[in-house]
Amino acid sequence: MDYYTEFLKKVEKPERLIPIVSAVLATTLTAYYVKRIMSSSKKVTYNGAEEIPVPDGAMYYLGHIPQMGSVPAQKITEWHKELGPILKVKMGVQDWVFISDPMIAQEIMATQGAITSGRPYLTFGNGISGKGDRGIVFADYSRNWKNARTAVLSILAPKSVAGFDTILQKEAENSINQLMEQTKLHGEVYPLSFIRLSSINIILATAFGLPGLSSPEDPFYKELVNMIETGLKFTSIVGDFSAYFPVLSFLDVIFRKERKMTDFVENVSHPMFRRMIKQALESDQDSLVKKMHLIMEEYEIDERNLVVIMSEVLVAGSDTVAISASWTYAILCHYPEVQKNLADEVDAFINKHKRIPTFEDRLELPYYISVQKECLRYRPPVYFGVPRKASKDVVYKNYIIPEGTVIVTNIHTLHNDSKTFHDADKFIPDRFIQDTRSMYASSNGNVQNRDQFVFGWGRRICPGITLAENELFNSVTRVMARCRIEPTLSENGDKIYPNLVDVNDAGSTVSPLPFKVRFVEREDRVILA
Numbered sequence: 001m002d003y004y005t006e007f008l009k010k011v012e013k014p015e016r017l018i019p020i021v022s023a024v025l026a027t028t029l030t031a032y033y034v035k036r037i038m039s040s041s042k043k044v045t046y047n048g049a050e051e052i053p054v055p056d057g058a059m060y061y062l063g064h065i066p067q068m069g070s071v072p073a074q075k076i077t078e079w080h081k082e083l084g085p086i087l088k089v090k091m092g093v094q095d096w097v098f099i100s101d102p103m104i105a106q107e108i109m110a111t112q113g114a115i116t117s118g119r120p121y122l123t124f125g126n127g128i129s130g131k132g133d134r135g136i137v138f139a140d141y142s143r144n145w146k147n148a149r150t151a152v153l154s155i156l157a158p159k160s161v162a163g164f165d166t167i168l169q170k171e172a173e174n175s176i177n178q179l180m181e182q183t184k185l186h187g188e189v190y191p192l193s194f195i196r197l198s199s200i201n202i203i204l205a206t207a208f209g210l211p212g213l214s215s216p217e218d219p220f221y222k223e224l225v226n227m228i229e230t231g232l233k234f235t236s237i238v239g240d241f242s243a244y245f246p247v248l249s250f251l252d253v254i255f256r257k258e259r260k261m262t263d264f265v266e267n268v269s270h271p272m273f274r275r276m277i278k279q280a281l282e283s284d285q286d287s288l289v290k291k292m293h294l295i296m297e298e299y300e301i302d303e304r305n306l307v308v309i310m311s312e313v314l315v316a317g318s319d320t321v322a323i324s325a326s327w328t329y330a331i332l333c334h335y336p337e338v339q340k341n342l343a344d345e346v347d348a349f350i351n352k353h354k355r356i357p358t359f360e361d362r363l364e365l366p367y368y369i370s371v372q373k374e375c376l377r378y379r380p381p382v383y384f385g386v387p388r389k390a391s392k393d394v395v396y397k398n399y400i401i402p403e404g405t406v407i408v409t410n411i412h413t414l415h416n417d418s419k420t421f422h423d424a425d426k427f428i429p430d431r432f433i434q435d436t437r438s439m440y441a442s443s444n445g446n447v448q449n450r451d452q453f454v455f456g457w458g459r460r461i462c463p464g465i466t467l468a469e470n471e472l473f474n475s476v477t478r479v480m481a482r483c484r485i486e487p488t489l490s491e492n493g494d495k496i497y498p499n500l501v502d503v504n505d506a507g508s509t510v511s512p513l514p515f516k517v518r519f520v521e522r523e524d525r526v527i528l529a
């Protein structure tokens with residue numbers, strides 16, 4: 001928004017815009033002619049290749065961006081309905097290929113993964129924070145990325161995550177206590193900040209071996225949230241517009257884009273992570289940092305790379321889970337009968353085993369498994385995942401996806417496709433009742449039987465699936481054991497339910513609009529706590 005604010009200040013004095021507008025026009029025209037000359041000379045042709053369908057109305061240089069509205073995935077879903085499961089959209093000067101069919105996604109993103117596992121260049125992720133091919137999330141498909149990923153997987157793989165069970169259970173318990181306390185104190189609670197606190201605490205504990213923070217008011221929590229939000233802003237289209245509209249890159253100089261990003265990285269974010277890594281190494285607790293430290297030399301990870309990897313793990317691993325849990329609570333609030341079934345299932349487990357279930361016991365809770373999968377399907381926390389880039393020309397049937405094209409699976413379309421999910425627009429809690437596979441197993445298994453698409457594909461599939469699944473399991477089953485999620489009440493006593501229709505699309509994540517609910521202690525609970 002900084003850029004906009006500064007831009008608007010200039011708009012208030014239109015005469016100051018004249019040089020900018022003239023430069024845009026001049027550069028745009030030059031770019032147009034250069035591009036025409038280049039595209040006529042550089043075009044690679046394949047005999048018999050068909051054009052990938054392109055929606056109408058692309059504007060010169062802006063492409064389809066002006067048509068996309070505040071939730072681009074919804075527009076792309078409309079285009080898929082009209083043009084089929086694979087289409088090409090102009091994002092500024094970049095070509096993005098969108099895929100809405102699981103079989104096609106599997107073929108392109110996984111089977112042909114050797115040439116589709118790159119990431120597009122982003123000024124912040126690649127040029128400034130991860131410069132020198134460091135990091136994991138934004139790093140291009142390279143030896144450095146492979147080393148970083150192997151190191152991260154050594155602690156996020158299912159067996160390693162089991163070692164964090166106690167921490168995960170304690171955090172879930174703390175979070176529920178806070179949600180219930182807030183409800184008692186204020187009559188209602190806005191759950192996202194408490195859930196977010198819990199998911200940040202889990203990363204602090206597992207990745208850094210650091211103690212959890214007790215409240216969203218904690219200054220360090222606020223620092224971390226600011227760090228996460230600023231990083232996300234810098235990687236969004238608004239924050240990095242010259243990646244999409246290179247002709248406007250001179251505005252970066254005016255708005256000091258790179259300078260701001262560098263200041264943030266060198267003076268705020270990296271120093272903070274260096275401090276956290278130092279604390280982690282001095283702590284008695286086991287952690288991802290300690291494990292990484294031991295294998296850094298073997299995997300050629302230098303000190304700056306460790307800082308980048310750890311900052312990306314914190315960002316990738318906290319908001320995604322918090323938003324998934326928020327959606328789950330928002331949805332369950334609308335379905336008291338589903339809450340009742342979940343509570344009955346958890347109660348039956350507690351009566352039988354005289355303890356609360358843990359993730360290891362998940363097979364005894366098939367209804368919970370189904371409901372959680374359905375919540376992720378019905379309202380996924382991400383629509384585009386993390387975009388990929390073709391590192392060579394990709395051939396799919398009669399189509400060619402040229403080298404350098406950005407490739408995205410549109411989870412919004414895929415989850416709303418009635419060929420993949422019957423009555424896709426309905427919340428059907430027992431949709432997955434026959435399928436108790438873990439999300440990890442389902443995401444990595446045969447695509448024909450796959451029921452999870454939110455974690456991506458192939459070589460770059462999310463390495464945090466089991467941690468995410470474990471966190472959600474502990475939180476949701478514990479909430480159901482202890483309380484009911486109820487709507488808030490207006491002054492007249494009318495019930496106010498969370499909005500499940502409109503979303504807050506932040507680019508990398510899609511969360512519910514801010515909502516309040518009540519976590520009301522169940523009088524018929526079978527645990528006392």
Ligand code: HEM
Nearest residue numbers: 136137316317320321385386454455456457460462464468
């Ligand atoms: C519900 C929660 C989560 C969702 C929906 C999610 C989703 C995703 C998606 C779609 C990708 C891109 C995959 C691709 O390119 O095909 C990804 C990558 C990644 N995720 Fe997650 N994620 C979640 C939780 C986590 C957690 C808990 C962690 C770690 C603590 C994590 C760490 C990462 C990392 C490091 C990458 C980059 C992998 C790479 O580029 O090789 N994620 N995630």
